[in-house]
Amino acid sequence: MRDDAHFVARSARGLEPQLAAEILQRELGSITAVGHRSVHFRAWRPYDTGVTGLRTADDVFLLAARGRDVGTRKSGVPGLTELASKTDSARLIQHRNTLLGNTVKPPGLEVSASFLGRRSFNRYDVEDAVGNALAARLKVPYHPRRTKGAPPPDYASWRLTLDGTEATLMLRITPRPLHRRPYKQATVRGTLHPPLAAAMTRLADIGRGHTVLDPCCGAGTVLIEAALAHPEAGQYRGYDIDETALKAASANKRMAAAVRIHLERADAGRLPLPDGTVDRIVCNPPWGTQVEAKARMAKAPAAWWRELHRLLTPTGTAVLLLPTPTPLLPALQAGLLPTHTQRIHLSGTPTYLIKLEPGNPR
Incomplete structure (x- = not known):
């Protein structure tokens, strides 16, 4: 593997800018391309294990080969085997093992494929074509997902994407996707x-000394991600009215060893905190798409926005995930001013990342 190793980090659609910014902030390399759910970067230090610690990435790969998208017809699928022939598979495996601190050669391989647009073939056709070609080069078994389901955990995972213009073959670095957090x-x-x-x-x-709040903390994901990335904050506080959610958050908090997170049962519409004492609110509030709002939040949704305004310091910030921009009208009436709106897609469903700062209520 050359010293200018090329990596591909994958993200949810719409989060590519945040992922690229994280790569640059961590000084992992130079961005070479930003595409659909992907950020390509050339490493400054090819064996820097920081590439496996990207928090905004769904996954991270070593780039194996790129070629032309074979089009929409099944007759083009065999042409993808050219990617396998262009890949220095053994060197890629060696590089992966060095990053993982591992010397054991994977006993087999599997391939996961995805493509944009309608095609006359399915993902398994693509996976089998490339998987069998790679297995022949590496002289190891290929595990077909079409007939055998999930592969053994010690198999090397290869990824193939077709975006309408380009076909990209990659080798996953970590044994499991980065988005599957151990905690x-x-x-x-x-x-x-x-x-x-x-x-x-x-x-x-x-920032340092900030009080960070999630008023609808659920399983604690926001608070744990924040605490792991920003240990310099003053305190992390999470509230939820659902006892089951708080138990899940407590269990995850223990797994993450995030002892500085305070969890408590409370109504998000009326929290036991003094006025103007929260620096940052980060929350995925329940608006009925997956989880129904309860208590005061269900009875008087507009009051919840006033509660956020009450809690924030004059220089505070709230970052929320909303299914539509519609709730921004009561937010404006409560004195919360949007300073950033970003559309993202999760499992094909659009949602909105909104940043708000306190102003004067109308």
């Missing part, structure tokens, strides 16, 4: 995608 053992309905939670905390610009 997240307990979940609840509507639980937040960890890389998205990490992106929200980055947008909030949490």
